[in-house]
Amino acid sequence: MQIVQLLLSLGAAFSAGRLASPGRSAAAALGALPATPLPAAAPRLADGAARRGVRASAFVRGGARMSSAPAAEKETYQFEAEVSRVMDIIVNSLYSNKDIFLRELISNASDACDKRRFLGLTDEAAAGGGEEMCIRVKVDKAARTITIEDQGVGMTRDELRKNLGTIAQSGTRKFVEALKVKPSDGSSNLIGQFGVGFYSAFLVADQVALVTRAAGGEQLRWQSSDDKSGAYTIEPDSSEPIAGPSGSRVILHLKEEADEYLDEYKLRSLLQTYSEFISFPVQLWAERTEYEQVPDESAEPPAEGGLPRMKTVPKTTADWERVNKAKPIWMRAPADVGQAEYAEFYKAAFKAWDEPLKVAHFSMEGQVEFRCLLFVPTSLPYELSQDMFSQAEAGAVRLYVKRVFISDKFSDKILPRWLSFMRTLIDSEDLPLNVSRELLQKSRVLSIVAKRVVRKALDLLQELAADEAAYAPFYEQFGKYIKVGLIEDRDNKDEVLKLARFSSSRAAVQAARAGAPRADVPADALTSLDAYVGRMAEGQKQIYYISGSSRAALEGSPVLEGLSAKGWEVLYALDSVDEIALQGIGKFHDLPVVDAAKRDADMGESSEEERAAADAAAVQLEPTLAFLKEALGSKVDKIELSRRLRSSPAAIVQPSWGMSPSMERFMRAQAVALGQEEQLAGMGGGASTAILELNAKHPVVAKLRELVDTEREAAATRDYAQLLYEVAAVTSGYEIADPGAFARRITTLMADGVEMAPVEAAAAPAAAPAAAPAAEPAAAPATEPATPVTPVEVVE
Known part of the structure; x- marks a missing residue:
């Protein structure tokens, strides 16, 4: 037991x-x-x-x-x-991916070659004839074997027993410890450290043999048993001699279920994935079929002087082919690498078709050492074009340990999610990997590497943002990731905010100030918050934004009339990510960032005359407001007189804690998709918190006041009240519950031929620029456009 x-x-x-x-x-x-x-x-x-x-x-x-x-x-x-049980644990529990066996065995071969090269500096026997060492991989389909041969240091009988007969005994690690040299003296190229990589061979093989010869020693054969007992034998070997003065040959007798590894294409793919940047040439015995023209012996002999009939026949040849031709450019000094080399490497390593827009090549030394390449793509990677974060971690960060590829699935441990569009390569021996080198464990070292890489990524993007002309096309494709960074990356919020750009009413405001549109300010120009603050008008104490489905809808929004009259710029949040990002900013340069469609948004100072007029209007319209609340019932929470309206009769706003119409639609769609509609109750938004603001100077409001005073109980008066609310809802970005009833009321109004007198607007402050002409009323953000409302002329 x-x-x-x-x-x-x-x-x-x-x-x-x-x-x-x-x-x-x-x-x-x-x-x-x-x-x-x-x-x-x-x-x-x-x-x-x-x-x-x-x-x-x-x-x-x-x-x-x-x-x-x-x-x-x-x-x-x-x-x-129980050794057999330990081996079973290693084979079936330690590794999750069978492909790893080739990476581990090639890494062992590379270590053996590195040891021989290092020892050859002082030992001529170990150095051999000075020939270039290589690693060779060959498949024998008939015998169902894979052979990996190196010209490394080889092993003696005692080393075979200690290194292969003792689990978790790392010969490479003991070699480094015995030398007692600094990594810079040549041992830094050695990869192995755990002493279990060799046993990954049993992932695909039921029997493993190793033929080896150390310099000046006899050729030996280490052979595992085929009965799963955990036993092995060591004996002199008389098979094909090892090439060179020393080396090793690993022979894997594949399991029945490992047939896929007999395929040359499969092995080539694994070698190029995991061992592309190994220091020594990795050669694969490859067959190549060529076609040549030969006389067709079955054809009739040619006429005298004629040419013989030819036929095409295949000719198959086999030879050693090098598969690791790429160079690890991150190991070189940045000054020695040209832009063309970076571009070529980027395309090969990340399977990209575009040129990199920006590259950072750097290293870190000290307690934690690593080298890194950071690429900013020119175009959105294909996998991200399907889903913004679908498989975002896969491929974004390629992790190497001493030029051996480990994984491309560690992105979430290195980069925050919003940087998943960047392409990153990290080579380090200090990162905490588990024994199988398939999992990256959390540690202080990992935190240091992640912070350094993120800091460099931010620097790279800020360099790009310094040139607005170059930054604009980049932001068009990747701006949504920057906004996600504003929402999620609280540690780097201030730095990410410098990269964010937003649509705004800048073009309309500057056209109003200049008296004509400016050619240098496109209508769809984006702005940073720094630039916005630099353009703020005198007396403006807040940074304003408003959310909506389109620029056209926002430009005609009645809630912006007061701000536009003062020449105050407003940021446009054209999707839910924009709105969430702007909400999360809070303050910028000590200026509150507020939703212009909220009740408590600052509309500027009022004069005494304006306040007196507002008080008088409140008294006059008190019965009208009471009637409206009775007629509209639960459609609105409050009805108030407005300071923001100029040419529109009414608008709908929310309290500071209420949801905008855009956010309400977004939340509803999310809840429906997740089957959680009941969670929307009480979240704030829509009728439960809506505030209907009236323009006391508008003739429509005056007409309603008259109807309330004279025909309060008439059906036409209630229809008039409903129509006023529905027009306010549509132009403020809300959907109306009964479009059919709205259309009938509009039709009735058109049939009656109601005429409206011009509205008298309050005079703008002397220091403020002239108000821009009223924009076309915005369409409702519903699926179908709302019926436009005829604008009323503003009289200054």
């Missing part, structure tokens, strides 16, 4: 990565597990194993050692492990 518990703990330890510490033996790793004393019969397990033909070393480090003290005294034990 205790053995079963031990194996369960061992499986948990592998899953948690406790057997993954660099340079630790399995015994040391098992020591990290909770100690459970074994019964006195435990030593007999090893003896029994020996009698069954299993080496004593099959039990970790000699099995359990027991003190000879009496049973009543404290006793010390060491954990034991």
